[in-house]
Amino acid sequence: xxxxxxxxxxxxxxxxxxxxxxxxxxxxxxxxxxxxxxxxxxxxxxxxxxxxxxxxxxxxxxxxxxxxxxxxxxxxxxxxxxxxxxxxxxxxxxxxxxxxxxxxxxxxxxxxxxxxxxxxxxxxxxxxxxxxxxxxxxxxxxxxxxxxxxxxxxxxxxxxxxxxxxxxxxxxxxxxxxxxxxxxxxxxxxxxxxxxxxxxxxxxxxxxxxxxxxxxxxxxxxxxxxxxxxxxxxxxxxxxxxxxxxxxxxxxxxxxxxxxxxxxxxxxxxxxxxxxxxxxxxxxxxxxxxxxxxxxxxxxxxxxxxxxxxxxxxxxxxxxxxxxxxxxxxxxxxxxxxxxxxxxxxxxxxxxxxxxxxxxxxxxxxxxxxxxxxxxxxxxxxxxxxxxxxxxxxxxxxxxxxxxxxxxxxxx
Ligand SMILES: Nc1nc2c(ncn2[C@@H]2O[C@H](COP(=O)(O)OP(=O)(O)OP(=O)(O)O)[C@@H](O)[C@H]2O)c(=O)[nH]1
Ligand SMILES: [Mg+2]
Numbered sequence: 001x002x003x004x005x006x007x008x009x010x011x012x013x014x015x016x017x018x019x020x021x022x023x024x025x026x027x028x029x030x031x032x033x034x035x036x037x038x039x040x041x042x043x044x045x046x047x048x049x050x051x052x053x054x055x056x057x058x059x060x061x062x063x064x065x066x067x068x069x070x071x072x073x074x075x076x077x078x079x080x081x082x083x084x085x086x087x088x089x090x091x092x093x094x095x096x097x098x099x100x101x102x103x104x105x106x107x108x109x110x111x112x113x114x115x116x117x118x119x120x121x122x123x124x125x126x127x128x129x130x131x132x133x134x135x136x137x138x139x140x141x142x143x144x145x146x147x148x149x150x151x152x153x154x155x156x157x158x159x160x161x162x163x164x165x166x167x168x169x170x171x172x173x174x175x176x177x178x179x180x181x182x183x184x185x186x187x188x189x190x191x192x193x194x195x196x197x198x199x200x201x202x203x204x205x206x207x208x209x210x211x212x213x214x215x216x217x218x219x220x221x222x223x224x225x226x227x228x229x230x231x232x233x234x235x236x237x238x239x240x241x242x243x244x245x246x247x248x249x250x251x252x253x254x255x256x257x258x259x260x261x262x263x264x265x266x267x268x269x270x271x272x273x274x275x276x277x278x279x280x281x282x283x284x285x286x287x288x289x290x291x292x293x294x295x296x297x298x299x300x301x302x303x304x305x306x307x308x309x310x311x312x313x314x315x316x317x318x319x320x321x322x323x324x325x326x327x328x329x330x331x332x333x334x335x336x337x338x339x340x341x342x343x344x345x346x347x348x349x350x351x352x353x354x355x356x357x358x359x360x361x362x363x364x365x366x367x368x369x370x371x372x373x374x375x376x377x378x379x380x381x382x383x384x385x386x387x388x389x390x391x392x393x394x395x396x397x398x399x400x401x402x403x404x405x406x407x408x409x410x411x412x
Contacts, residue, residue, distance in 0.1 A: 006037060006038055006039045007037075007038040007039070007075045007076075007149065008038070008039050008040075008041045008072065008073065008074040008075050009033060009038055009039070009040055009041065009074055009075060009076055009077060009078045009098075009100070010040070010041060010042040010043065010044060010065065010068055010069060010072065010074050010076075010077045010078075011026050011029050011030060011033070011040050011042070011043045011044070011077070011078050011080065012043075012044050012045075012056075012057065012065065012077045012078065012079045012080065013025060013026055013029075013043075013044075013045050013046075013079070013080040013081070014045075014046050014047075014048045014051040014052075014056055014057050014081070015045065015046075015047060015048070016047065016048060016049055016050070019045070019047075021292075022045055022080075023045075024288070024289050024292070025080050025256065026043055026045070026080060028255070028256065028289075029078060029080050029102060029105075031227055032102070032105050032106065032109065032227055033078060033105065035109050035226045035227045035228065036105055036108050036109050036112070036149050037112075037149075038075075038149055040078075041072045041073075041074050042068055042072050042074065044057075044061070044064070044065055044068065044077075046058065046061045051081065051087075052087075053084070053086070053087070054086060054087065054090050055087060055090050055091055055094060056079060056081075056083060056087045056091060059094075062091070062094050062095065065077065065095060066094065066095050066096075066097075069095060069097050074097070075097065075098050076095075076097040076098025076099055076100060077091070077095065077097065077098070077099055077100070078100045078101070078102070078105060079091075079099065079100070079101045079102065080101075080102055080257075081101065081102060081257070082101050082102060082103040082257070082259065083099070083101045085133060085134045088101070088134065098149075100149055102257055102259075103130060103257075103259040103261070104130070104149065105149060106228075106255065106258070106259055106262065107123065107126055107127050107130060107259065107261070107262065108149050109227065109228050110123045110126070110228060110231060110262065111123050111124075111127065113228055113229070113231050114231050114232075115231070115232060116232045117180075118177065118180045118232070119231045119232045121173050121176055121177050121180070122177060122262075122265040122266055123231075123262075123265065124173060125170060125173045125174065125177065125261075125265045126259065126261040126262045126264070126265040126266075127261075128166055128169060128170050128173070129170065129261045129264075129265075130259070130261050131166070132163055132166050132167070132170070177265075196237075196245050196246065196247050196381075197244075197246050197247070197277040197278070197357050197360075198235075198246075198247045198248075198249060198272075198275065198276045198277055198278075199246055199247065199248050199249070199276060199277065199278045199279075199280050199353060200249045200251060200272055200273035200276035200278070200279055200280065201213060201248060201249065201250050201251065201280045201282055202251055202254070202273055202279055202280070202281055202282070202297065202301070203253060203254070203281055203282035203283055203284075203293075203297055204253055204254055204255065204283065204284065204287075204293035204294075204296060204297055205227045205228050205253030205254065205255050206225065206226070206227055206229075206253065206284065207253065207282045207283055207284040207293070207316060208223075208282055208284060208316040208317060208340045208341070209230065209250050209251070209253065209282045210222065210223035210229060210230050210234075210250050211223045211316075211340040211341060212280075212282055212314070212316065212338075212340035212346075213234065213236060213248055213250040214340075215340050215341075215343060215346060216236075216238045216248060216346065216350070217236035217237060217238045217248055219234075219236045227253070227255065228252065228253060228255075230250055230251070230252060230253065231252050232252075233249050233250065233251050233252070233272050234249070234250045235247050235248065235249045235250075235272075236248055236250075238350070240350055240353070240354050241350070241351070241354070242354065242384065243380070243381070244354070244357075244381070244383070244384065245381055246353065246357070248280075249272045249273070249276065251270060251272060251273060252266060252270065254296055254297050254300040255296065256292065256293075256296050258296075258300060263300070263303060263304070267304065270304050270306075271304070273301070273304070273306050273309075274304070274305070274306050276309060277309070277310075277357060277360055278309065278310050278311075278312060278353060278356050278357065278360075279301075279306070279309045279310070279311045279312070280311075280312050280314060280353070281294075281297060281311055281312065281313045281314065281329070281332060282314050282316050282340075283297070283313060283314070283315055283316060283329070284316055284317050285315035285316060285317055285318055285320075285321055285325070285327055285337070286317040286318075286320035286321055287317075294313075294329060294331075298331055310333045310356045310359070310360065311329075311331060311332040311333055311334075312332060312333065312334045312335075312336065312349070312352055312353065312356065313329035313331070313332035313334070313335045313336070314336055314337075314338045314349055315327040315329075315335065315336065315337045315338065316338055316339065316340050317339060317340075317341070318337045318338065318339050318344065319339040319341060319342050319344065333356065334352050334356070336348060336349055336352055358400070361383070361384075361400045361401060362400070362401065363398070363399070363400055364397075364398070364399055364400075364401055365396075365397070365398045366396075366397060367391065367393060367394040367395065367396050367397070368394050368395045368397060369393075369394045370394055370395070373395065376388065376395060376397070379397070379399050379401070383399050383400050383401040384399060384400040385397060385398075385399045386398045386399055386400070387399075
């Protein structure tokens with residue numbers, strides 16, 4: 001986008017904790033704003049035990065903010081927290097400028113980045129849910145300034161229609177998303193029947209998940225130095241040293257204060273991780289906010305009710321670190337330092353995955369009837385065939401297979 005046409009915003013936060021944390025949160029907000037195609041031209045912080053229920057910040061601070069807006073020729077403000085409808089209305093009237101919050105900004109980025117029809121429906125659903133509670137709260141500043149952040153997606157005209165119509169649209173979207181979910185379930189079942197283990201790559205946005213998937217599976221999923229480059233889950237195959245095929249699924253990244261509307265809407269895509277055999281948690285070890293990011297990842301996994309899976313944490317981007325930095329994740333079964341970009345220690349990562357998968361498989365001894373002999377080929381690809389003996393009643397085998405699956409054609 002042309003620099004001159006980029007919208008300009010002042011970032012705003014009311015915080016009660018440490019100032020450094022507030023600064024880090026605003027740094028991330030500035031990145032989100034940049035990803036959305038606009039620019040941060042200033043920051044304002046206020047330490048408050050609780051945000052003001054009417055105006056988020058105190059009225060004196062709001063006046064100061066109004067002066068700043070004029071001085072910097074800014075289009076509006078972006079607030080680091082989700083504002084209540086009343087706060088949004090009052091602030092936009094007080095400042096006579098556009099008022100955006102973190103949730104709107106993230107929804108806007110998702111709207112711009114959604115490519116598949118399912119992704120688009122999910123984003124529209126989240127946006128409508130957010131907007132339906134704010135039908136009367138947008139204020140004149142919002143309707144006056146057409147275009148820009150907060151107006152992409154379902155479109156402003158829909159805002160003027162009444163709640164009932166939006167409610168109907170939400171339930172229609174809901175059933176369309178359910179239909180797509182059903183298709184995904186069928187694909188997943190087929191995959192499970194295939195005996196191929198699934199590794200779900202999860203992590204904070206921009207940690208390097210897609211870069212890692214590309215490296216491991218020789219593919220070209222979009223990876224960018226942007227937040228939320230990936231929205232739609234992508235699955236690719238990788239062959240381990242022993243010949244076993246493993247599926248890697250790249251998922252949407254997590255972020256601090258991820259809007260709950262989005263978690264709800266993306267629950268079905270994120271659920272890919274729930275059916276995985278191993279969670280591969282990618283963390284950007286070069287980010288100063290590493291600890292907080294890892295915490296957010298575990299909180300989000302909890303919210304999605306994904307638990308009881310073996311976890312490998314890959315501390316990525318170690319090419320940007322001093323050699324002796326200690327990296328460890330207590331939540332994980334294994335921690336490993338890697339660089340997805342340079343390929344550093346990716347062999348070890350695959351070995352680590354292999355070892356964990358071995359633990360999750362069981363030894364079977366059975367006889368496969370000759371009519372189902374093709375199950376043998378599947379076994380060779382997706383499990384590990386240790387012995388085979390051709391007998392009268394069928395093929396006697398001894399093999400390792402992933403937990404929770406059975407062998408087709410097994411007669412004993
Ligand atoms: N220096 C360095 N940069 C890396 C490494 N891995 C990834 N990156 C960079 O980090 C940025 C983000 O990478 P992505 O793979 O898009 O990250 P992601 O986790 O898929 O991000 P989202 O899809 O946006 O959630 C890109 O600019 C990559 O080139 C690494 O090992 N070292
Ligand atoms: Mg990605």
